[in-house]
Amino acid sequence: MPVSPAIKVERLVKIYKKVPAVDGVSFAIAPGSITGLLGGNGAGKTTTIAMIMGLIMPTSGRVTVLGADMPQQRYRVLHRMNFESPYVEMPMRLTIRQNLTVFGMLYGVSDLAARIEQLADALDLTELLDRPTGKLSAGQKTRVSLAKSLINAPELLLLDEPTASLDPDTADWVRTHLERYCRDRRATVLLASHNMAEVERLCERVIIMKQGRIEDDDSPARLLSRYGRRTLEEVFLDVARRRDEEQEAAQ
């Protein structure tokens, strides 16, 4: 019996004032996998993730998450998923413990105090738990956002540029923790990024987007082999320039 995809996106379109932000995107993500959504600024990654989360309603097309149609049936599955994005923040005046308590209650987490201690220990936040979130460094805030996104031990984790604006050491630390979580929990992860090294390290599959469309979709190894390149960054540049050349030729 075939396993149902954790995320299924079919002919997804989002148009803002006649400008397509996402233009006929389709893909399915297998449960327990880590998939990267790669693309430059304005490629449509964030809009695609927001439609998967139910924060934005598609102009047309269909999104199914853990078997529920989004956004209509989102309350069937929201407690089984979570996200992290640079477009949202945690309330600054509340301490880390207060923020995690509020979100833990919203997600219906039982034995919440123990869960907060467990996350604080795993993410090296124990000493900071009673400090206001606004008084933390960028790296510490990212770890708090990660703690919030893991508070309900989600089966599905949507991450929008989780290591943006972090120094290399902190970014590496976050990636290591994410890898461990996904392995232990067998969670499905969709990771939007324009950091090629991050995607290459974490993801077993890469979807490359440009101007709202999927330009390529394969495993990092097969992409490297097919394009004859050593890094995903080179592959990405090949894909981006090929498209530009095709457009110029068409004109």
Next chain:
Amino acid sequence: MSTISARTESALAFSPRRVAAMILRYWYLLRSSWPRLLDLIYWPLVQMITWGFIQYYVMENAGFFARAGGTLIGALLLWDILFRGQLGFSIAFLEEMWARNIGNLMMSPLRPFEFIAALMVMSLVRLAIGAVPVTLLAIVFFGFNLYGLGFALVAFFFNLMLTSWAVGIFVSGLVLRNGLGAENFAWSIMFVFMPLACVYYPVTTLPVWLQPAAWVLPPTYVFEGMRALLIDHVFRSDLMLEALALNVLFFAVGVFGFLKLLQAARRHGSLMQTGE
């Protein structure tokens, strides 16, 4: 590993725990900021003192007001319930926009009705922090005991809070859809009610052609009821029931408007762009 207690639920499910989570969030915020607490009591106190002295002055110089002791200060205190009730609701909501936290909430299992319920409770908490000390000081300074109105005060309060919530809910929808550019509505919309709701004067003061517009607003019935009580010593239950009927309509329109504006915000992608 902890487990998730909430399982598959519908959009209309209501969880007291999620409402409590949001109330806790606002309580943490209030507790952490003395300027926020001071702000709750500062304006009501200044207004009460100013209008209390005006009332003293006119009582000494006009026979009508001598008979109608307390109408001005009573109107002021009831107006403050209406205004601060709406402001308390709207500010609690705006805190989420200012904190860029609305995306986190909209992605969580929190239902719109639970969010609204938490904001309603917080408007009561904020009002209590601001209004209770001021009403007690009104007794000390001017001998006006709002609590002396007894059951009538309960009826006045309930109707005014319903109106303030209805307006607060609708304004929150406007801000969700249009971003913080619509924030000014939260601060100023209630003043549209002020001249028409006849806070400080009877409806008969308005031109005849304008009076039907005044009777469309639930607070008009409350302020007329207050004057009937203080001047004629009559509790007009008919006015309170009419206000209640209109409030049910206002509340339904407010909630409907909020849900429609939330839907429009999802369509236009406003939930991801909560700035101006």
